[in-house]
Amino acid sequence: MKLFGKSNMPSIIWVLAFFILTSCVDKTSTTENNEASNPASNEKVKPKQPLDEDFKDYWYAGEAEITSYKLNQARYGELRDGNAVLIYVTEPFLPNKQVKADNSNPENVSVLKLNATKKFLTGIYPYSIMSSTFYPVYDNQHAIKTSLSVQEWCGHVYSQLNNREKFEFTSHSYFEGEADQNFPMEKSFLENEIWTKIRINPENLPLNDFEMIPSLEFLRLRHQEIKAYQVNASITSENGLSTYTLSYPELERSLTINFTSEFPYYIESWTEEFKSGFGPNAKSLTTSASKMKTLKTAYWSQNDNKNLILRDSLGL
Secondary structure, three states: OOOOOHHHHHHHHHHHHHHHHHHOOOOOOEOHHHOEOOOOOOOOOOOOOOOOHHHHHHHOOOOEEEEEEEEEEEEOOEEEEEEEEEEEEEEEEEOOOOEEOOOOOOOOEEEEEEEEEEEEEEOOEEEEEEEEEEEEOOOOOOOOEEEEEEEEOOEEEEEEEEEOOOEEEEEEOOOOOOOEEEEEEOOOEEHHHHHHHHHHOHHHOOOEEEEEEOOHHHHHHOOOOOOOEEEEEEEEEEOOEEEEEEEEOOOOEEEEEEEEOOOOOOEEEEEEEEEEOOHHHOEEEEEEEEEEEEEEEOHHHOOOHHHHHHHHHOOO
16 A cells, blocks of 8 residues: 555645754744743843953853862861862853753853862861852842752762752752752742852842841751741941851851952852851851962863862962
């Protein structure tokens, strides 16, 4: 039996051509600069904040900014010496897949990514902490994604918050009370995104009384409920240095970030006061970090042994 006769071949070819053409149409609406809106999120995206030439020259030079800090970390009711590193870099981000884009794509959103690391010892065993936050450079919506990993000899934990229709929180922990968690959250300010908002436009930092989700690091290390807490925020400036302070009454915790008042708003130091330790040994202590060195470089291409000397440039 013949499926296709000569008489109906033109119509079949037309149908196939129509199917191919319509299936290739991009159904994602795009915003200016060929960046897509975020169809996976119902967040009301504000108008894009314009990027001035200084911002473009600094953040789109094909390099990352790496800054090392001398760290004094409160843990288990004592202060521990260590180091912290903040790595800022711009990159294209896919809002639907919520990952760095490998290729040029009309859906890409340009983000300022912050990878923040801490390393310190608690007695015989080490702690290694890293958080990653992906924040749109146009400062017009919440971070698209933020994550945290903590490794130490007792075990490791991982947390991630994705910005979709709602915030989606996922966590894996070796503690029975936390174990595997996965639940939606109403959208709110994120403490993790504050560190990138400062670098983009500190004039847009939230102020006064509102609700904020504290850093994933604090919530995991203190085993606090993952939710938004009431916070008061203030900012002051003096002698070329600005200070942004967050105070959480319910958590008995405050965070103060000191940064230069002029672009590129370098983060010079920070302090975090909270109750450290558990049970009768718990006491209010202050974690502090002070800037050592800053290096602007394409670190991802410097992975040969000969590049080890660059760590000396950071005091690491």
